[in-house]
Amino acid sequence: MAILLGSIADDYTGASDLANTLTKNGLRTVQTVGIPDPSLALPDVDSVVVSLKIRSVPASDAVAAATSAERWLRQRGAGHVLYKICSTFDSTDAGNIGPVTEALSEAAGGGSVLVTPAFPETGRTVYLGHLFVGGQPLNESPLKDHPLNPMHDANLVRVLTRQSRNAVGVVDLTAVAAGPGAVRARLDDLRAAGVTIVIADAIFERDLETLGEIALETPVSTGASGLGLGLARALVRSGRISSAGATTAEAIRPVGGLSAIVAGSCSKATLRQLDIAERSMPVLRLDPERLLAGPDEIAAAISWAGDRIAAGPVVIAASAAPETVSRLQALHGREASGHAIETATSIITAELVERGVRRLVVAGGETSGAAVDRLAIPAFLIGPEIAPGVPVLRTVGNAQGDMLLALKSGNFGGENFFAAALAMMH
Numbered sequence: 001m002a003i004l005l006g007s008i009a010d011d012y013t014g015a016s017d018l019a020n021t022l023t024k025n026g027l028r029t030v031q032t033v034g035i036p037d038p039s040l041a042l043p044d045v046d047s048v049v050v051s052l053k054i055r056s057v058p059a060s061d062a063v064a065a066a067t068s069a070e071r072w073l074r075q076r077g078a079g080h081v082l083y084k085i086c087s088t089f090d091s092t093d094a095g096n097i098g099p100v101t102e103a104l105s106e107a108a109g110g111g112s113v114l115v116t117p118a119f120p121e122t123g124r125t126v127y128l129g130h131l132f133v134g135g136q137p138l139n140e141s142p143l144k145d146h147p148l149n150p151m152h153d154a155n156l157v158r159v160l161t162r163q164s165r166n167a168v169g170v171v172d173l174t175a176v177a178a179g180p181g182a183v184r185a186r187l188d189d190l191r192a193a194g195v196t197i198v199i200a201d202a203i204f205e206r207d208l209e210t211l212g213e214i215a216l217e218t219p220v221s222t223g224a225s226g227l228g229l230g231l232a233r234a235l236v237r238s239g240r241i242s243s244a245g246a247t248t249a250e251a252i253r254p255v256g257g258l259s260a261i262v263a264g265s266c267s268k269a270t271l272r273q274l275d276i277a278e279r280s281m282p283v284l285r286l287d288p289e290r291l292l293a294g295p296d297e298i299a300a301a302i303s304w305a306g307d308r309i310a311a312g313p314v315v316i317a318a319s320a321a322p323e324t325v326s327r328l329q330a331l332h333g334r335e336a337s338g339h340a341i342e343t344a345t346s347i348i349t350a351e352l353v354e355r356g357v358r359r360l361v362v363a364g365g366e367t368s369g370a371a372v373d374r375l376a377i378p379a380f381l382i383g384p385e386i387a388p389g390v391p392v393l394r395t396v397g398n399a400q401g402d403m404l405l406a407l408k409s410g411n412f413g414g415e416n417f418f419a420a421a422l423a424m425m426h
């Protein structure tokens with residue numbers, strides 16, 4: 001299997017978001033969980049998205065995992081590697097966007113690296129190096145209250161400079177709107193001045209098409225699904241995709257079994273989706289204090305689900321509003337409480353699968369990563385889109401048999417997302 005595009009995603013929901021975008025734009029794509037075991041039979045595809053859980057780990061661990069994945073992708077023919085980051089630039093001053101971008105670039109021999117989290121379909125735009133989320137500057141958006149990485153600066157040049165060894169520049173919208181020639185010229189000027197890591201403005205998909213074309217001339221880029229769209233469309237335009245395009249029908253053959261939703265995202269969108277789900281499904285709100293105190297809350301949740309799940313989908317959520325999250329973090333620490341809750345929700349998820357759940361929705365990136373790791377799912381085929389950034393996934397090589405999943409980024413999906421997802425999974 002020789003691939004044209006390799007991607008490394010810094011979390012699993014982000015990987016499925018990117019795989020969805022690549023599929024929708026004509027690339028046959030498979031999502032692997034880490035570097036797959038050589039014995040895993042993968043389908044013949046144009047692109048592979050390797051999912052890693054490296055967004056909120058020490059930078060040195062993120063660099064080691066990403067550079068191994070890069071080597072694996074290059075060995076399979078990838079001429080370009082996209083490092084998929086969050087469209088909200090979810091990171092800290094310690095990384096990991098800067099360190100991983102620099103390491104991947106060095107591994108590929110250096111040169112200019114375009115960086116853009118723009119994803120217009122979900123309201124993420126970049127102008128003069130500043131990120132806007134749904135029309136609000138990043139630091140005024142709900143991301144200012146993210147439980148793990150609260151984002152307090154919309155100026156991505158500053159944000160990336162703080163986490164990089166090298167200087168960071170901008171290709172502004174004037175150059176991007178003028179087309180590939182103008183972007184190329186701007187990158188040449190910056191490179192002559194010693195600047196190779198470059199934040200790129202993008203507001204419309206046509207901007208990302210221009211950036212995708214230029215990125216393909218380089219070995220590495222860093223961005224969200226919008227840059228994936230640009231790369232996929234540029235590859236299709238180049239005539240290098242020999243297949244008739246990507247299809248998603250195979251991925252949603254029915255799997256039967258029971259269905260459940262597990263939520264650990266505390267984003268505004270997920271909190272609203274849980275409120276709406278309460279009108280049509282049993283919803284258990286976990287007590288985070290009790291979750292941290294010991295295994296009783298987990299056992300109680302499994303017993304609660306066991307009494308109800310045969311009758312229809314159940315929802316189990318750790319999610320809480322920012323004030324409640326802050327209180328818990330003040331008592332137990334930010335990382336410790338996040339990690340403990342992820343572990344708890346992943347155990348609950350595995351117990352539900354043990355009891356026959358085969359159709360599963362998980363809300364939250366870190367939450368999804370912990371759950372998929374505990375289930376030891378090796379890879380996914382990409383099914384149809386439920387909402388922008390969220391496809392139905394079908395497991396490949398799963399020990400429990402075929403399952404359908406939706407890994408929802410906390411911020412994505414309309415208010416009826418949970419019912420809409422399950423309506424597409426049979």
Ligand SMILES: Nc1ncnc2c1ncn2[C@@H]1O[C@H](COP(=O)(O)OP(=O)(O)O)[C@@H](O)[C@H]1O
Nearest residue numbers: 147265288318320338341342364365366367410
């Ligand atoms: N009630 C809570 N209090 C504190 N942290 C929580 C609570 N519920 C969930 N968390 C943690 O918040 C984090 C949410 O991150 P994530 O799952 O990536 O969601 P998102 O996709 O919205 O970023 C996880 O580490 C999760 O364990």
Ligand SMILES: O=C(O)[C@@H](O)C(=O)COP(=O)(O)O
Nearest residue numbers: 013014017086087365409410
């Ligand atoms: O790019 C995006 O916004 C998503 O693909 C993504 O990475 C979201 O991360 P989580 O909200 O942590 O799931």
